[in-house]
Amino acid sequence: MVTPRPGASTRASRQTKTATTRRAIVEAARSLLAESADGHVSLEAVAVAAGVSRVTIYNQVGSRHGLLDAVLTDSAERGGMDQLLAHTKDEPARQACTSVIRRTCCFWAAERSVLRRLTGLAVVDPELARIFDTREGWRRRQLNRLLERLEEAGELTRTGAISRAAILDGFVALTSFQAYDRLGQLAEHPLKATRVLDQMLTGLIG
Template sequence: MSPREYQLGKRTAGVAETRTRIVEAARAVFAEDGFHLAPVEAVARRADVARATVYYQFESRLGLIEAVLDDIERRGGQQRVLAAVALADAIEATRRAFEEGSRFWAAEHILVRKLMGLAAADPEIRQLVVQRDRNRLALVTRLAERLGAQRRLRPGCSIQKAIHTLWLLSSFEAFDQLLTGQGLAADDIAALLFELAERALLRSP
């Protein structure tokens, strides 16, 4: 490796480390103060970087929030949700998707709840949430179509009804109501949501 390549590698690693530190700081500030009350300056102070460094890395406050969303998906276990949906048996895939989805919401509950609150009032943040929800819609559509293809849906239950039902039951709002409103644990919420889906959609054994 040439000296120039070595220096470039060190610089790249340093940039990545700074970016990670800023995202960590943003998570902490957003969790404490909420997304709407946390200025970029507060994130910069927490990360011990200049305000300009935050803008250099993320271009805008919205870009920083989007990076936090990416981090939420990574830490929360988005890959485990995808693996569950990919299981061969559609019913087992649906059961596991509820399990991993509930664990995902539980792992990042505070941040997601504050983000949802801000999305109700901020059109730009709402658009970020809508974009992520499109991914969830794609997953529940895939599950519904596979349940139909494997003849697991009860007679008279359309794929569209299955999509609507799974969409509702897999939402953060459904999870949050049972967690904060009823005090259920994440795994108990998953079991209840799957049971509701099973009763509404699936053939009797």
């Protein structure tokens, strides 16, 4: 007897179920991370919170670090950080910088509790630190593209002895999560924080 191949509707149903399961796992991990004191969340705890088995988590994300990476990916997609420059193409170069700073500040503010735990954990977890480094490398390249646009528009004056590389380093640093998290009460108001950081960028680029 030949077993019939699953139809398109069956495959779609399986894909939907898989996506729903993954969403439940990521949401459970996010909630537990936000509530944890030090960022240490076990796969067992996530499995219980998500209503799945530990094996299911391994099938979905592969490992604990895979789970943390999935949480970071989900956070980035929620905040539009995976498309950081997408909405700036038609803006003047300097305005595009402001838009990116605003999006970044809003993202840091919304994800602050989770990112605070994960960045703290990355200090003692080399693999998680590597995941963050990869993501920061991507963000650095996006900011470099903004500086290229400023150069093309003649708006990157490089006042004093500040090199192009130093300007990029400064831009990356002042828009980092670590810098944002140290803003204290100002970090609770991302639009106000945007104005402060935007003024700092003006001082940096001349």
